[in-house]
Amino acid sequence: MASLPEGALMQRAAAGLAYAVIDHLGGAYGKRVVLLVGSGDNGGDALYAGALLARRGAWVEAWLLSDRAHAGGVAALRAAGGHCVGLDTGSFVPHETGSTDGGAARRADATLVEPGERQRARVETNTVDVVIDGIVGIGGKPGLRPEAEAALEGLAGVPVVAVDTPSGVCVDTGEIDGAHVSADLTVSFGTYKPCHLLDPAASACGTVRLVDIGLELPAPIIESLEAVDVAALMPRPAPDVHKYSRGVVGLRVGSATYPGAALLAVSGANTGLAGMVRYVGTASEWVKRLHPEVVGDGQAQAWVVGSGSADGANSALAFARASGVPLVIDADSLRPLTGPLGVPAILTPHAGELAALIREDRGDIEARPLHYARLAAKRFDAVVLLKGRRTTIASPDPDTPVRVNTTGTSWLATAGSGDVLGGLIGSLLAAGLAPIDAASAGAWLHGAAATLASAGGPVTASGVAAAIPAVIRSLPAVSPPSR
Numbered sequence: 001m002a003s004l005p006e007g008a009l010m011q012r013a014a015a016g017l018a019y020a021v022i023d024h025l026g027g028a029y030g031k032r033v034v035l036l037v038g039s040g041d042n043g044g045d046a047l048y049a050g051a052l053l054a055r056r057g058a059w060v061e062a063w064l065l066s067d068r069a070h071a072g073g074v075a076a077l078r079a080a081g082g083h084c085v086g087l088d089t090g091s092f093v094p095h096e097t098g099s100t101d102g103g104a105a106r107r108a109d110a111t112l113v114e115p116g117e118r119q120r121a122r123v124e125t126n127t128v129d130v131v132i133d134g135i136v137g138i139g140g141k142p143g144l145r146p147e148a149e150a151a152l153e154g155l156a157g158v159p160v161v162a163v164d165t166p167s168g169v170c171v172d173t174g175e176i177d178g179a180h181v182s183a184d185l186t187v188s189f190g191t192y193k194p195c196h197l198l199d200p201a202a203s204a205c206g207t208v209r210l211v212d213i214g215l216e217l218p219a220p221i222i223e224s225l226e227a228v229d230v231a232a233l234m235p236r237p238a239p240d241v242h243k244y245s246r247g248v249v250g251l252r253v254g255s256a257t258y259p260g261a262a263l264l265a266v267s268g269a270n271t272g273l274a275g276m277v278r279y280v281g282t283a284s285e286w287v288k289r290l291h292p293e294v295v296g297d298g299q300a301q302a303w304v305v306g307s308g309s310a311d312g313a314n315s316a317l318a319f320a321r322a323s324g325v326p327l328v329i330d331a332d333s334l335r336p337l338t339g340p341l342g343v344p345a346i347l348t349p350h351a352g353e354l355a356a357l358i359r360e361d362r363g364d365i366e367a368r369p370l371h372y373a374r375l376a377a378k379r380f381d382a383v384v385l386l387k388g389r390r391t392t393i394a395s396p397d398p399d400t401p402v403r404v405n406t407t408g409t410s411w412l413a414t415a416g417s418g419d420v421l422g423g424l425i426g427s428l429l430a431a432g433l434a435p436i437d438a439a440s441a442g443a444w445l446h447g448a449a450a451t452l453a454s455a456g457g458p459v460t461a462s463g464v465a466a467a468i469p470a471v472i473r474s475l476p477a478v479s480p481p482s483r
């Protein structure tokens, strides 16, 4: 801000916001737009964007929710033909009125007071095409004030575009503490913020669009891999490799009760990313029949343990740990853990498993995935991959950014898909990726494979595993670092 003319960043943000709204609405001319405007620069962005929309022929009305509003923004909106009204919060009580024509039209009667003029205005909220949420952005405290809540209630059902962040969410943690806006589209400026990536706040963002306003950014505390990052991490065999130098992954998973977990974990590991796959356990006959490439016990560069292991979980963990190589510890083998393992490890709990492991409430973990993934990573001195809609991957090194996975589909919430993930991550670990990279690239591929296999419809864990090679083939071409 110091190096630019005053207001330059806000003008860039507002222009990006206005064009995102135009895209979202399919045009500006004739559209009816309500701006919810708080006292800070977030409201300023909304007002300048409103001015641009008004110049393009939209009918724009700004509801000033506070005694203060960005003066330049108010002037710009008025100059462009938009309206600004201050809400007399004492009498602003949106309520439904019966429709005289027998229809079910929803309308809020709002007493609106022009600051200084105390002029009454009335809006028919059922004619509004979009609400632009400029209540608060990165300067806001979590929760909404009563006047903002009342305004939103009066506009219920109207699509919402959030300016920078959905107002009311905790921007820096992705947590939710009180009322907040639920947006259809969030237009973020400069960079993604934690609330755009981490659940539960990410679920309140709708689609997130990033507008580059030319900021120079410090190193992130949260990051999210994109296809090009995953491509750069993929093991690609050099001309002179052999199967052992590509890495051998071993699995001690499944049991007589859950033989399917073994087959699914092996199918996740056996996609060709590692040079060889070993399986040790009660499902050997089935594994051999379905995956003839897979061999038995021996040395490996990484072991996967615990998926469907039932009573064998402790001994699987003990054997694998004794090998001294990096481990993926899933499901039943998480239970015996009490502290650091002394070998590099990736723990892959879902919220229920992490709750049992650290004796916390599952709901608390779902409400604060960033906090609990970090806490567990520190406690067990391991990478912790906390599964969910937005799988969150924390390193025991507090300076390594937490990674949040954004690929996938809710169809992936299907039995056995976690077993496939464990095997896949094991193969990347065996191929030489660092634990944080193996876990996050594995989660990315797994989610992308689910989306590919699902194609908008249902998917099974086997279908996810089968789609992994096609996802790897579709990654962009990059020159990988030589391994």
Ligand SMILES: NC(=O)C1=CN([C@@H]2O[C@H](COP(=O)(O)OP(=O)(O)OC[C@H]3O[C@@H](n4cnc5c(N)ncnc54)[C@H](O)[C@@H]3O)[C@@H](O)[C@H]2O)[C@@H](O)CC1
Residues within 6 Å of the ligand: 001, 009, 010, 011, 013, 038, 039, 040, 041, 042, 043, 045, 135, 136, 137, 138, 139, 140, 141, 142, 143, 144, 145, 148, 163, 164, 165, 168, 189, 213
């Ligand atoms: N910092 C930057 O480089 C840029 C910031 N921009 C915009 O500026 C925003 C940040 O602006 P500000 O720092 O002025 O802060 P905000 O506009 O996010 O909010 C702070 C104001 O809201 C009030 N407030 C706090 N919590 C509230 C709550 N829960 N309910 C109602 N009111 C509440 C505070 O009294 C304060 O006046 C960004 O989110 C973005 O939209 C953009 O214009 C682009 C450049």
Ligand SMILES: Nc1ncnc2c1ncn2[C@@H]1O[C@H](COP(=O)(O)OP(=O)(O)O)[C@@H](O)[C@H]1O
Residues within 6 Å of the ligand: 350, 387, 388, 389, 390, 391, 408, 409, 410, 411, 412, 413, 414, 415, 416, 417, 418, 419, 420, 421, 446
């Ligand atoms: N709502 C959701 N949206 C997207 N992915 C999800 C959702 N719920 C779960 N998943 C993913 O589905 C997989 C389920 O794994 P897990 O719970 O271990 O299942 P299982 O134990 O049956 O194998 C994880 O990769 C998780 O991230």
Ligand SMILES: [K+]
Residues within 6 Å of the ligand: 042, 133, 134, 135, 136, 137, 162, 163, 164, 165, 166, 167
């Ligand atoms: K906002």
